[in-house]
Amino acid sequence: MHESSLPLAVTMGDPSGIGPEIVARLFLRRPGARRWMAVGDPRVMADALSRLGAAGRVRRIDHSAEARHEPGILDVLASSRLQSLPPVGQVCAESGRAAYAAILAAIGLARGGQVAGLVTAPIHKEALAAAGLAYPGHTEILAEHSGGARVAMMLANDEIRTVLVTIHCALSEAIRRSDFPAQMAAIRLAHEAGRSLGIDAPRVAVAGLNPHAGEGGLFGDEEIRIIRPAVEAARAEGIDASGPWPGDTVFMQARRGRFDVVVAQYHDQGLIPVKYMGLKKGVNVTLGLPFVRTSPDHGTAFDIAGRGLADPSSLETAFDYAEKLIARRSGGRRPVPRPADSALRL
Known part of the structure; x- marks a missing residue:
């Protein structure tokens, strides 16, 4: 299947932070967006939708081929099955393990050619450490589990990269x-x-x-x-x-x-x-991977987690950026205008 026709995988991030909420908000605000699936814990994602008072519902899937991308239904590839919801707004080893499992599952989908790329919600480094996972962040996890690639982090907004x-x-x-x-x-x-x-x-x-x-x-x-x-x-x-x-x-x-x-x-x-210059339009791109990966330019925001206050703008920007990168990798290259030609830059 051509890469540009494959769905995106969006990981839930740390279940104790704002990750599940902004993924749920992305689902609600972009009903007509490119086909995509969430990767994470179905119970956590169902709770995130419920907290927003949303009419949509979660459908748990075990394989990417089961995703139907139907209106009003968020396909969640189950990377974990928590028996109870983790605490909100605090470091939790269980949340660290669940966030890590979602990342590994999404990497597996990308390496297996089942998704075109990853958009990852924020994780908490202390939660990873509490779970016994010695990774400073997403970039190091991606590098190790994607064939040991030499990777680098690129942060970008409308004006600088x-x-x-x-x-x-x-x-x-x-x-x-x-x-x-x-x-x-x-x-x-x-x-x-x-x-x-x-x-x-x-x-x-x-x-x-x-x-x-x-x-x-x-x-x-x-x-x-x-x-x-x-x-x-x-x-x-x-x-x-x-x-x-x-x-x-x-x-x-x-x-x-x-x-x-x-x-x-x-x-x-x-x-x-x-x-x-603002977190809403900042995007983190991991360079050097065999697939596209982007993420928001902010953290887990434990101080507002679970309160319905999280802004999904940076996640939406990361989603759009991933789509553009995938389109160009697939041959749909469009030159980026120089600042002299346009004030808008990717």
Whole structure:
């Protein structure tokens, strides 16, 4: 079956957080959306719909082929069968295990060619740890269970895109991990990300690690020893890479249209600019996987879980982004306009 005709899988996230609610809201707000199925616990998803006072109902399925995509019915592929609902708004080992099971089931569907890609609702790192699962987050789970691919995280909104050299680790560890191979992997993935978005020759800006990109070695020499040689090596491969650029101005330059993708050295350097611009339109894309995966640009929001206050906008944006990426992978490539042509960017 052609990839573009396959459904999407949307995981429920941590059952104790807002994941089930925003998935339920996606179902209610997008009745005419592309065919998709939820992956998670049917009892949890039925409760999420009930809390919203929704007329729709859940149908538990055990295989993707059983999904009927009928109006008013949310197909939920059962990755777990909880005997009772987990507590809402607090770290729970049972929720961590259920969230993990949903991710593994969805990966299995994608690797087996049963779905075109994944959209994942938020999980809680402490819940994973409480369940004895030593993963810092989705990205590491996806990498390990998708053939050991070298992956990277890209955060994007309407104006900027950023790819991270290092992800979930202490800042001191991020500095150690920002070696030449890590730089090259991130630059190449950023280039491929731009290509997957329809940009024929993506302009990749690489941020420096130190203040003012090291100021010629005065504030650190990683830019001289590692980052600049990686940029030069990438350019020798035909990638339109430049840098290292000061981290405090490179995102402003990207917003003004000078760059298509920014490679950030560590988690907060790349995510603060995206999240500062608002969570509703931010999307997390995992690069380097054999299938499409996107997720919202926010966490489990335990403080509002179960209160009917969760906003599904970022999940909807992630859903739309996944559809566009799948369409382009399937040959329906449409060039992404430069900022000079349009203020709207993927």
